[in-house]
Amino acid sequence: MILNLRTLAGSLALVCLCASAAGQGASLTKDEIADAIRTDDFSIPMPAELMAALEKQGKLDWSAMFRPPIPTNYPNRAQLALNLGSLVADGFIAVQAEDSRQVINLGKDIIQLAKNLGVPKDILTRSSSISDFAERKQWDQLKEELEATQNEVKEAMHGSKDSDLVTLVSVGGWARGMDVISNYISAHYSETSAKILRQPGIVQYLNRKLDSLPDKLHDDPKVKNVRMKTMQMEMIVSFPRDKAPELADVKKLSELATELVKEISQKEK
């Protein structure tokens, strides 16, 4: 009897071990996928990741992608948040172009926008470190500094009454990244580079967050317009894994992203 129990216990232990090993290798269920954690600062890639992927296709002229300076004193907080994200993306473009002057100017604008959003003073000291790294041409450190600045601003917003604005910072950064990258790919089309534009997870996440904004923000004309554009963009960036979007689709995406970034930065008259 004892022997039988031992044999049974041994068998059970073996089954458990096998189940454990199988658990590590098994596929995920639909429920597990649906319930996966999605967070702003982990699930949404920084513009530098997209730029790194595109750079694999060859050396790019990043300075050709600069845009004229935008205002930093919008009266509307939603618009301030959207433009803060887009300016951080501009910062990454300037770092990629290795243009110290542009980085310093953008660093100042980013901090000014953050200040106008009421971000605590201690975070605003990052402006001087951005300038220092830029003057020393420490490009890798600058990328880290820009990421850290954006994340700290978002954390400060989470900790205050502005947590809903965090989504808008992410949307602004994503839109400007898509603007630049889709413009480049439409002008230098290849199937390989066009496949980089596949981003259904990002845009679905952002659209869900936009839909769940409180009414006051959700009904803001700028935010409504953003939502309309991102809905159209979602259809284009949700192509199958094994296919590339056609040139016409990339051009359409580029038009939408450019319009979106322009509308975000335009001041109401």
Next chain:
Amino acid sequence: MKRSLIIAAIAAGLVVAPLHAATDAEVEARRVALELAGAFSNDGFKLRDGVCAGTVEPGKPKIVQVNLYAGNEYWFSLAASGKAKKVAVTVFDEIGRKIDAEPYQEGVTAAAGFSPDASGPYLVKVEVVEGGPSAFCLLYSYK
């Protein structure tokens, strides 16, 4: 250089300020995860400033969605602190199929490295393979 920056950032508390007061176990998990990721920076990997942290129990893995780009290489670094003795990190594609990633496993640390062949969402599973509930910290590097 990069490693010293990471250590300085930990010391200064600059690595993503948490929303709540972090426990000692969470701080330790983050320190070890950053140390592990620091090893990949020697190969040119850039650490993404952002972590996924919390607690994980045996039999109750945590699954996190990330969005990756074809052409880049990625390393996901995991560390746990608490009652865990062995942890694992596994990567899946968007429909839940396991990705054949390069594994690393050493006690309460684990890592998985791979280059996605398609851009899009991927899922990273964090689990305690041996031991009890623990704080964990997951982060990733890319190049």
